[in-house]
Every structure is written in structure tokens, then in C-alpha cells.
Amino acid sequence: MNYVVVHLEPWVRQRPEDGGLFDLAALRVENGKVIDIFTCTAYADAASNLLSQAAGGDPLHHRAGACRTVAGVNCGVRDKVLPAAEALRAWLTFAAGGTWVGHRIDRMNAWLAHACAMWGVDAPDSAGMEAVDALDTWRLARILLPGVRDLTLSELARRLGISLTHERDALGKTRAVWAVLQALAEEAAQLPYSTLQQLTHLASHVSAAMAAWFAACAERRLLAHGTELPDGVEQVHQLAFSVPGATGRRADAEPGAAGDPDADWLSLARRLLDADSPLLSALPGFEVRPGQLQMVEAVAAALAEGHHLLVEAGTGVGKSLAYLIPAALYARARRERVVVATHTIALQDQIRDRDFPVLRKVLGEDVQLAVMKGRTHYVCLRKVRHETLAADLGTPREEVETLMALLRWLVVTPEGNREELLFHGALAEVWPRVQSETESCIGRRCPFFKPCYYFRARTRAAEADLVVTNHSLILSDLKADHRVLPKYDKLILDEAHHLEEEASRQLGESVHLRPCQALLQRLVRDGGHGALRELVQRFEAEARWPKLTAKLAAAAEGLQALRREVEAAFADLGELLPPAAGERRITAHVHQEAAFVRFEQRLADIAAWLEQLRPAFEHLGEAAREAQDEDLAARMLDARGFYEALSDHLAVLARATSRDPDWVVWLERVGPGPRDVRLHRTPVDVAGILADALFQQKDAVVMTSATLSAAGSFAFFKRQTGLAAMEEAGRVRELTVPSPFDYRRQAMLCIPNDVPELARMGLQDAAARLAESIHALAVASQGRLLVLFTSHAQLRATADAVRPRLAADGIALFAQGIDGPRSRLLAAFRHHPRAVLFGAQSFWEGIDLPGDELTTLVMVRLPFSPPNHPVAQARHERLAAAGQQPFWHLSLPEAVVRFRQGFGRLVRTIHDRGVVVIYDKRILTQRYGQAFLRALPGVRPYVAPEAEVIRSIRAFLTRPIPPGA
Template sequence: MKNDQIYAVVDIETTGTDPQTDRIIQFGCVLVKNGEIINRFATDVNPNKMIPKQIQNLTKITNARVQRAPYFEDIAPTLSNLLADTVFVAHNIYFDYQFLNHELLRCGMPKLTIPGIDTVELAQIFLPKEPSFRLMDLANRFGLTHENPHQADSDAEVTAMLLLYIESVMRSLPLVTMEQIARLASHMGMQTGTFIKKVTQEMRQLTTPLPEELMVVSGIALKRKTVPFFSYNLYEKNFPLKKRGKEKLFGDKLVFYKEQARLMNLVYRHFAPEVAPASDTPDKKPTQKDLLIEAATGMGKTIGYLLPLAYLATPEQPLVVSTASLLLQDQLLTQDVPKVNAVLPQPLVGTVIKGQRHYLDLARFQAKLTTAPQQKQYQLYQMATLVWLTQTTTGDFDELNLVSLKHPFFQDVCHRGLASLEKDSPFYAHDFLRFLSKRMKASNLLIVNHAFLARESLRKEPFLPQSRYLIIDEAHHLATSCEQAERQCVATGAFRKSMHQVTAEKGLFEQVAALFESQPQFLSHLGIYAQELQGLVENQEILLTALLEETTTSEEIVITQEQMMSLPLEAQKAKSKILLYYEEAAWLSRELRKASQNAELTMTTTEELLVTDFQEYLASVNEQGLMMKNWLTDWRQELVHFLVPDKNRLTGECQLLDLAAPLLPRTKWYPRYEKILYVGGTLKVSGNQHYISRRLGIPEAPLKVVPAPFDYGTQTQLLVPAEGPLINEQSPEEYDAYLIRTIEGLIRSVSRPILILFTAHDVLQKVYSALHKQFLVEGREILAQGMGGSREKLLRRFSRSKDSVLLGADSFWEGVDLPGEQLEVLVVTRLPFENPKRPLVAARNRYLEEQGLNPFSQVALPQAALRLRQAYGRLVRSPQDRGVMIVLDRRLVTSYYGHRLTKAFPKKVKAQECSIKQLEEKLSWLKKATDSEKNE
């Protein structure tokens, strides 16, 4: 801000969000000129109506406080004069600017016509790696003083500081980056783009050298990348198996725990067969390939396996660690590896590996800078990516926390694999996937997720190296990931949408046709191919109409051979045409690919990428054709054919599920690892030590259990309300009413964070709808899955609260790390059994019965016990934690199988029945335990 322009940074607080009925209760403004705050103005406003309780709780502005404040009519002229000839700035300007204008017009004043800048959009572009763009979160992140959040004077002050900070970030960027951003900024809100162009123009007047860590490649500024150097330490190669050696190694950096030490020894002896047998040697046979180790969550199991393997793994024989999620991958590298490296004589050099579509393709990104659609969100992502490229060395989209990878921008610019790269491209030497390959070769620790590992079986060439060392962390998830990777599917709705996109005016086919306009044979084949696609879509819809004729469910529908054979004649013909069209499309695809590859054309990079996209589309249709052929014709006993209907359209996912075992031995990656260790907090179920290993297809693998370092009997309680109804004897409406009534009472009796777990999303939503408004009025927030953000965002808000309630299902049953007082009360609304009436579950159960197995005892019961134990594991993550688990399903203590479920809990933890009143008394134990610890 190098001129005399004054920026009026404004924030208002209101009684609600509707300017027709709501009113302003506070106005705050900070004036900025030449990069400095020059003045401030703030006032409460009497809204002449009651302020809702939730607004009072949020803003701390009470009805009594505003009684003596001026009405907006009194201050409207002052505000109009104050803002005249300024540039209006706000965090989410659309709300403040429009609400203020409505109030000015109501008072007979002219509306604002001054230019405006939105700091939310500026933050989204110039702070692309931030996990949140809420004003409070940005203030905390950058150390901006924010004494009274949700009060206009404080919010305006911190917004002014944020504006100045973002401007400093803009001026620190290379001019070439700002030039590109300024060119894309025309679609931004109000005059935000004008502000960017103004700063860029001022930067042109200065000659600033490019920082050493940056370089410019074909007009794009990139951060320089260096491959880590792995240096071999010839000394202290032997891992210390004895306590004294470990304590010497740990020093004051790590604390010695005997349970963690035993885990370390088990891990080391499994992977280093030359070590002499000991009492806890996993198996006397040194050739044992698979070993399962159950180690309690919170005992430091990640460090427990990383540290001993650091003495064995090399870049030639790297340790490959597979964990359950992308989030856990990043946590392992950024949190656990540094702790281990703090004591190692030779540090682990780790690399996180994800699927290729998680990485940016620089050539594609550059091509889209000039050919992309003129759409605001698309261009916001482009501008943010230009900034991010000056910061990233990985090109991993997950560094951009608040993005949707399903957005067309990321679909357009994501990587298609090393084979898709052009060696003569200026970006070839700087490609992120090539750099990932280089880093992998210099690393002795490679971190993947289960989905990536499972998909190794689908790749023509394996991406991961062969090695002696593989660790499967959170191993109970592996079977599901492998099954999902093997599951074949065609989404007919997505197929129809893509067909319309590629054949539309100015679509992919029209662009390719223009490129090959001199080849009539190519154009002829392309025209026929488009007709084949249209025929496929039409006949798929005819077939689905017949299959879904009497369906009202949105769940999957199992399709039998008898059903397929008894379809009406029109549907039978459609089925035959589908097979024929896919066969003809495959022949045309070969001809088109051959012609596009052999064409002697001089093409630009953009045109080459266009041809690559075209060939990829042809290949994807061929893959779908093979799957549909299997789905329509392969009726082996172990295959389940099912449809997942689309709620809104007559479309569905045609899927095949193979129930045959064994699971791991039929994968391509399993034989490539000499030794495999499976680690998890819950690997044995109800005394069944082989449930996980049998499901994985390795029934002979031994299981070792490392005792937990916690006293579960004194640290936790497991409670069941004595007067709760039997779920089996209640209607869904009665059950919902019971849940709402009971949960409301629990929330009122506990002024602590509460996590409530559901087995069905519709029940969760009913409870949320019934309770969240009344508790919000009372100043207590109820968060719910599917309402208000991602899982990580909800957990972050929950962990920062003193008394929030979080309603969750699915993934919230596990992987929730909330130590100490962040989670002391856990409620399970229903035993987590799969619905046996669900078609896919019923089909699997029929198959198991045909194999002579009992589906309930062999699958349903162990799975429910596993989920209960995983949920319970959220409560205790350290020796200091205390927690209560309340199960609102009395089948835990009344059913014939309840004792098998309670065996999932630690031995000292017994289910206690108690009345609701006694339940409240039991919960007071938490406060007494906490107070007692604080007084020690």
C-alpha cells in the first residue's frame, strides 16, 4: 500500500443472517493507509429487538449491553462519511457489504458504491496450505492479536492485520508468479482482483532478484528440489536388545517403557533371524514370514517398530510401512520419524508415497493456464497453485488442505504416471513423480497406505521396490482395502456424464477431430465410436430400468443369474447389444489409438496432452467393457453381482465382489516381501486369535500380544443403563425417541466433551435435528458428521472445545486421537452389527453357509467385537487418561452372545448395569479422579 488510498477494514455483528429481519448490533472499522493502521472506530448498536441467546453466547453482546447504545439510524450518516472514498475490506465481504447496504437504504441513506476487497479470497490464494480460513484460525496461526473473537472491533482489527500480512506475502513472491495471478484474477469478488493487479503493478517498478531457492521454468516459478543423501554409518550397527542399552540410546529424548521395549525386541527378532532365540521370539522357525503383534494404542507402537528397523533398513532393502489413511501417512513422517531420528546413530530417511493422481503434472498445469474454463473457483485453484509451487517440493495435493480433488481443476492437472511424460518437455527434469522416484531410491523408509499397497496388484509394473521388510500398521483395515481394490465396477451415471462431455461441442472428440482433420479414416472411426458410446448409454439404461423396476431402496441390490435370465425381451436385447457395442468399441479403440500414435504431426505440448487424454479415455472404456462382460456373463458361485442405485437418476454401479479366499496370497505384492509384520491395537477378537489372519488368508501366522501399559480397571468404566429398552422389541420410532431422550439427559449431566457413536447416519441426523438448536441456545455446540465440514475439521473443533458433543458414525469409531480431557465420555448408541437384511451382507452370509460356516459367529460377531474394542480404545491413550464408555444397547448384558462381546474389552473392565441416576453419579467419578490427580 504505497499510495494515499485508505482501506476501511470493516466487521459487523448482527442478530442473524437475514438483512430483511435481522439488525446490526455492533460495527467496527479500522482505517489503513500506506501499510499502517491510522485510525479506529467501533460502536455497539441498539437493534430495537431481542438478541437471540446463541448470538449472545457467540459474541458476548447482551441485550442489557446494547440498551443504551445508539440506533443504526443515529450512526448511519457517520458511517456513510467514514467509508466515503475508501476501499471496503472484510473477511467474507459479501455478508458485511450487503448487510450494511441494506441497513443504509432502510435508513434513507444512499447505498455504498465504493470498491471492496475480500480477505477470505486473498487468503485462499496466497495462504494455500492453511487448514482453515476462519478469521480466528488465521489469527492464531500467524500470531495476530485477537482478544475478542466475534466482536466487531476485535475482528476488524485482526482483519486489518491479516490484510497487511497477506500483502507482505504477495510482495515476497516472484514477479512472474504475481503476473500470472494478476492475469487470472478478473473473476474474483468485487475489486479483490483489482487489488492484486495494483500490487503487481507496483512490484514491476522494483527490480528484485529471484531467491536462490526458486527457479523459473517455462514461465512458472518453482521451488528447487534436492534428493536427500543417505550416508551409511559404519558404527553402532547392533540394535540394543537389553534395557541398559536402550536407556543409553534414549538418553533424555525418549522415555523407556518396558512394554514398548518388548515390542521393539519382537520386531527386531522377526526381521533379523540371525539374532539368537529368546523367550519372546515369535517363532522357533527362522523362516516364518508373517507375524501379527497386538499392541495397545497409546503405548508408542509406531516408535516401537520404526526404531529397531532403522538398524536394518537401507535404500537397497527399504522398510515399507503401510498404514490405514493418507492422514496417518503424513503423521508418521512429520511426528514419529523425528522422534526416532533424535536418538538414532543413523537417521531414517523417509518418503511418503501416494497414488499418482495425488501429484501435480506441471505440463498439464501450464497448458490449462491458457486453455482452462473461465470459472471463478477453477481460477482460484489455479492462482493458489501458482503460489504453492513456490513452496512445495513434493507436488502432493494433500498439502493444500482445503481443496476437493474431485473438482475439475484437479482432475485436469493431476498426474497420469511416468509413462505419460514427454521427455522433451521443459518440465520433464522437474516432474514431481520423477522426483518422488529419485527420493524413493535414496530412502530407507517408504510410507504408503493400504489402498495404495492393495492396488499394486492392478499395476502393470509395481511401483514399490521388492524388499525384506514390510510392516502393515492398523492391520485390521488391510482386508477391506484389498477387497475394495479387487472390486470391479462400472458407474453408469459417470459413464453417461463422461460420454456427454467428450462428445459435446468443443469437447475432447471435437478437439481431437480438429487435430486429425487431414485423416478421413480417423474421423470416420471417431464418428462411429461416438455412436457406439451413445448406444451403450441407451442400452445400459434399458437394462437398468428392468433391473430396478420395483426398487425403492438406495442400498445395493444383489442380482442373480435367474433374475438376469428372466428379464423382459427388450432388456435381454439390450444386454446383448451392450456386449456387442463394447466389443466393437474395443476394435475401434485399437484403430484410433494406432492412428493417433502413428500420425506424423508436429504438435504443441497442449496438443500432445490432448491426444494423451483421448487415449486414456479409450483405455478406460475398454476396461469398463471387460468388467461389464464379467458382470453380465460370469456366474461363478464365489462372485456376487450387485447394483448400487443412484438416488437421483436411473443409474447405478455394476459391481462384482469375489468372496473366495485366500486374500493375501493371491495378490501380486505379497510374494515380493521376505518378512511381513502386522501391527494393530485390536488383532484378536473375543479370544479368537486367528480371526484377522484367517480373513487375510494367512491362518498359520502367529499372534503376539504386548500387554498394555495401562490399568484399564481403574482408568475406565463400562456402563449400561439398566432401564434401557431391548432394541429388538422396539419400533424404529420408539428407538429414536429413546435415544433422543437419553442422550439429552446425558449431555445435561456431563459438562465435558462427549463423543456419541452411531451405526446409522439417518438415526444420527434425527438426534442432531432434535437436539442441536436447543443446546446451541444454551451455549453448547453439538457437532455432527456430515454437518459442517470434514472429519478432520470436526475433530479439530471438538478437541478445542471444553464441552462440545460430537455425533459420529463409520470412521469415528476408530482413529480418533483425543488424549486426556479431550475425550472422557464415549457413548455407543447401538451394538455395531452389520444389518443382516442388507442385500450384500445377506449374499455373503448365504455363501458362507454354503461353505458350512456360521455367518453370525464367524463374521458378524467378531466384526462387532472388533469395532467395540476400537471404539473403547479412544478413551485411554496414556497412563493419566480416564474415561467412561456408555453402551445404550442392553443386548451387551442380556443376549446369549453378550459375553463374547465383553471379552473384547480388557480383562479388568466389566460391564456395569446402573440406573440413569446412578449413571450420573458414575460420571462424577471422572471429576473426582481429575481433581485428585491435580492435587497430587
């Protein structure tokens, strides 16, 4: 193919009408070789003087350096500086006659369309620049590198091993685009021929240029390797996917088999943490810690004796190894599975990728670990194949390209797990249609049953000694009467301070309009598609099941009526939520409002429609069992599964009318539209549920975290999670392992006593005042500053106020909700030598910034949960009815735990030092403030005027850490 690689680079980012200077460059490529080059600088009239000044009066000399790399190649306009209109005409003339290639070419074309219209230059296409069918390396990279987050040209070049020269000018970037395209072709050439054929077909729905490129890649693959599959790839029905990884417990490792005597594995657990521990050589930087050994012995006793254990292990104890060592040894000796559950994916990854491989080096290869996630986290190969075949010219471009990325990902994914992908944009729409689901699974009849990623994960979990999962799946297993995870009796919950909160979420239920609409679309999609209409067309064409065909045709019409009722029901719920409100509790008073009365009436109509539709789908399920065609049977079960899932969603709506005092029903706004509300049903108290379904059912549950206690006691945690009910039977043990860090030497807690009370100020005034303080702190600490907020509105206002001040001192600001997602902000903060990071909620924990990555931490407000949240209201009412004070029994202990989590972001190793500054004067003026200060053992607050605080911080951060006593 013949290409013209194009790039336009403004010297200063501006709109065309702003005038200024911009570089234009293009490479003409034939048969894979650059045969001609175009480069010039264009200027608008308003910029002609600027150009002369910038070039020192010699614009041709100023641009010559950027063109020396093209010597020896015939060039178009070169070393020229031309008026904008003339430059554009010359550039477009040069670029005519070949397929354009660019990076983010849609943005460039939008700029060019505007520029051509303004300067009277004819665009190369009568429909305008936006209609030019070009090859975009950004779009190709999204397809061929589906797990890569940063797809900027410079990052792609770095990742693909491309050396950039003069990358800041248009010609350098044009060369980089061409090099990236060639590297992406090499990536594509590694794919199976069948995958490249499918990519070519899908691309034809959105871009002839892209389809031609993939066709060329397919031909290249065919010539080099024929239809041979790459190593590690299998294929069923022309769908290629990664070969299942090896699984397998040792042949003698059946649960319940006799193992080594307890003394052997207990003594080995101790030896692994003694002065001659083999971990010293297996894990660089490992240190034997007495507290870690203490925790190992306590966890081992809980597993061996069968009791529950609470372990608060301070930061730096090394608690993950302290429970993995006895868990692995116990599982191997007793042939009993141990499940480890974390709250965050990051900790799961740490256990799988860092901790367990080290432990396996020491214990031997016969210890098996598996990671298990919820079923919808895994892709369904059958559904990917169906969606790929169903895509056509009417499918949105973003969805087509997402399907293409999925096809490429299937060839390399080790687990088929959605966390490997960037879950945004069209993937959020496509994933629910390709995820594994119980309702639409046809089991062993599926041609992809053997290689199914979900069943692979279940097999690995069933054969493993240790299964690592998350709190959510543990609770889903309880909710499903223990049918989700392989059988287990020993459980370790890390990050256990989240247990009550996660149980409230998972043991409750919620519904909003979008998933209901998605299920209805999957059954009867706009434009005549959807599972139901596809089946009707197929049955009619084959003249099969005439009665069923008639029922399904009628059901398709009924579903349209059901859709209208469901949308109207959510509109009624939207009326109940005032425009300025984020949440509202559904109380007996709300039940009397006109919108809720209409809602109840609609629920009756919805129930009638569901009942009327049910026989057709039951008949469909029966017919599926008789069908000989696997694809047809699968699609029939898809339709039935979609209906059952829709019924389950709508059942949650129906339960919203319940007056059960043990449940809170509430609404949450999730978007700007009148129907953008989510309905929740949450248990008021999960303690009884957890006591009955978890602690009574399991032999041993070990719960650990750096923050389980409040006011030096585990009473609050035990009361909230139901463990208190186990104490009478003597089944609960407790252990507190203090942090090995010397906070007196390593940390400084500062409370300025002359700052105003921010809560009494307006949002903008408080932001302006806080901006002054943060700027002064950032200068004193040279960046490396994390500011924790409890309000997103306060975060945004303060970011707007402080950003210009920080920029003037060369300090970057990365703010949550403004400058990108959490992971990107953390990466940027780590790599920038002088930066400030703003975060709320999720930034109070789970962030690891050791050493000089973080030296100063600010808490704007004490982290109390909003008392007006519907669930908090209901729980406060229940406590008050029992004669207890909600603030002291619930609000304060929760806030203290969160406060300790926030403080724990600062000192992460024995070599760290840092400062915490609290701008909430309530910690000094209110009686409860002492509860927060007592929660930080070994740290004495420094209370002084702000100016003195900043001077002390500067001195503390610059002097050496004094040696310990």
C-alpha cells in the same frame, strides 16, 4: 489504488425484514493510508425501543467507546444512531468512488441488496449489490493460503499475526479486514514475478478488482527483486515450482550389498529398549516397556529369518517404534528395503513427523525414509500449465480461483501431494485434470520430467531404507503385478485389521457416471473446447496430418454419441435401484428385468463405439511419437490417455454382466439423481488372492494392530486374509503383547439394565429416549463425552433431540455429518472445555483423545455390519453352502474386533481414566454378548439401573486413580 474497506455487523444475526440493529463502518484508503472513517449504528423502526434500552437511554454514549480509536482522523458520520434507510444512504455515499474491500463480501452484498430494496435505498450499481466488483479477503486468502482450513476473519488475523481490537463491532472488523489485506499483500510479494503475472491474468477472467490488486503486487515484486526467483524455487516455461528436495541413499547403500552381521543389529535393537536406552533423552516421556522389547525381537526375527508374523499389540505398547527400530536396523545392515504400510494418513504422518525423526537421532543421519502415495495423489506440472493457459472468460469463477491457488501452492509444496490441500469444492473438479497419470505421461519428453513431483517421490522411495505408504498402494501394486512400488521383499502392515476390507475394495473395481463424463469432457468439452477439438484446430491451422485431422473430427462427433449411450446406460442402472434403497445386488433374477436387458443392449452399442473410435486414437499416439513439438506431443498423448482411461471405466460396466460366482456385482446410490449410481464388482473371497499375490511372493510380512484376534485366537484373521494357507509350510508366527494399562483401575464398563430396547422403538422415540440418557451422562461427566453410533439416521435424530438440552447446560455438541468434517469436529471437541462428540463408522477407530480430552464413551449399539449388504449376503451364502454358520464365523468376529476398536478410544495413556456405557441390552440378553465382554481383558461390567449407573460414573470420575498392586 484507492480502496474503501467496508463491513456490516448485525447485533443479532437476522434478515433485514426482521428489523433490529446493525453497525456500519468503512475506511477510505488512499496510497496505503487510512484518510477517512465512517461508523454508525442503524436501526429499523421495530428496534428503536430496544436500542434505547440497550444504551441505557443514551445511544450516543453507548457507541462512543467503540469510536475512540479513530480520534485524530477525519470521519464521516460518527457516534451516530440513525434510522436504517438514512444510515444506509450515508454509508453508501461515503463508500462510493473506490474499490470495495471486505471479508465474505458476497454475503454482505446479498444482505445489502435485500435491505436497500426493502428500505427504498438506491444501490450503487444499476445491476444491484451482487454485481459490485469488490476485493474479498476471504477469496484472496483461499488463493494465497491454500492449505489453511479456517478462513474466518478472526482466525486469519491470528494466523497473520494481527492484533484485533474491538473486533466485535463493525469498525474493529473493518480495521481487521484492512490489516488482513495488507498481510496478504506481503504474502503475495514473496511469490515469483512470473507467478504473480499468471495470477493477474487468471484474475482478469473473474474480477477486475482482483486482477488490479495482483498487478500491483507484481509491480511491487518487480521493483524490489526484478524477475529473480525466490530461494528454493525453479521455473520452466514460466511455471514456478518448489525445488526438488534432496534425495540420496548413501553411495554404498545399494540393495543386496553386504552389511553388518545379524548379531550386531539385533543386539543394537535390544539396547535401544533397555534401561539405558538413548530414546529416554531423545523422546520426552518415553518409557521402556517389556512388551515393546518383546515385539522388537519378534519383528527382527521375522525380517532376519524370513517368515510372516502376526502381532496383536494392545494400546500403549508403542508398536510403531517396536517395528520401526528393527526395520531401520535391518534395512541399514542388509541393504534391503523395508516397506511400512498404514491404513490411515494420520499414522503415516505420525511415523514421518514424530517417530522416525526420533529414531534417526539415535541411529544417525544415514537412515533414509520416504513416503510414497498413489500416482494420482501427485500434481502434474505440465497439466497445471496447460489448464492455466486454457482458462478464459467462460471458465467458472471457482475453477479459475482454484487454478490460482494451485499456482501459489506449487511454489511452496514440498511433495506436490494433494493431501496438503483442502480437497473440496472446485478442487474436486479441477484435480482430476491436473493429477499425474500413467496414461497421459510423456516421460522424458516432458519439459517437467526432471522436477516432476511423482518421479521425485519414486526416486526418494528407490533410494530409501524405509518406504512408508498405505494399504491401498500395496494392493494396487499387487494388482499391477508389482510395477507400482520399488522392489521389496519385507513388508510391515500396521492397522492390519483393515487388510481384508481394503483388499476387497482395491482388488475389486467400481465405476460411476461422473468420472466417465469428466473424461468425455476432457476430450470434447462443451463450448468447443477439449483436447480433441484443440488438436483439430491446431492441425487445421498448421495444415498437418490431414488424414488424422479428419479422423479426430469424426471421433469428436462419435464421442458425443458415446456420451449419450453411457448416460443412458447409467439411467438403466438407476432404474434397477429402488428409490428408497441404498444398495442392490445384481443377481440372476435381476438379469431378467427389462432395465437390465436394455443395459446389456446399450453395452453392445458402447463397445461398438469404442471399437470404431480406437483407430483414431492409436493413430494419434503414433503421430505423437513423431511430433517434434513437446507441447503438441504432450497434448496428443493426453487425448489418447483420456480415451484409454475412459475405455477402462466402461470395461467395468461390461463386466457387470458376468455370472462369475467368485464376484459380487452390486449397485450403490451416490446422489439424488436417477443416474447417480455406482456399479461395483467385489471378490467374494480375497483370501486366495492375498495368499498367492502377497504372502507367497514376499519373504516376510509383519501384520500388527491392537485388534487382530477374536475370542483369543487369530484364526478368523488368518482365514479372511489367506494366511491360513501359509501355516502348513510353517511360515506364520504369532505374538500377543497385552496393553500396559490397568483397565481394572482405569476403566469402568457400565450397562444400564432398565433402558428400553432401542431397536424395537421408532427412530424419533428412540432418539428422544437416548437424548435423555446422553444429557444425564454429559452433565455427570461435564462433557468430554464421545457417543458412537452405527446408524447415521439415529445420530442425526438424536443430535436434534439432545442439542437444546445440552445447550441449556452450557455443553456444546459436535455431530458428524451435521457440524463439519471429521478433523474439524475433533479439533473443536479438543478445545472446548464442555463438549459432546457424536460419530459413526470412522469415529470407532483412529481417534486419539488422551487425558481429560475424553472421559466417557457411549456405544449406542453393538457394531454389527448390516447383513443385507450385497457383499455380506454373498459371503454368508458361501459360508452356508460350506456348512458353516455365517453369524458365528463372520458377523460376530467382525463386530467384536470393531467393538474393541471403539473401546480403545477411551484409555490412551497410563494416567487416563474413563467410563464406557453400552445401551445395547443384547450384550446381556443374547448368548453372543459374552464374546464382547470377554474381548475386554481386565474389565468387569457394572450392571445396574441407569440412575445408579450415572451416580457411580460421577463418583468414579471424581475420585483419584488407586495405585496399582
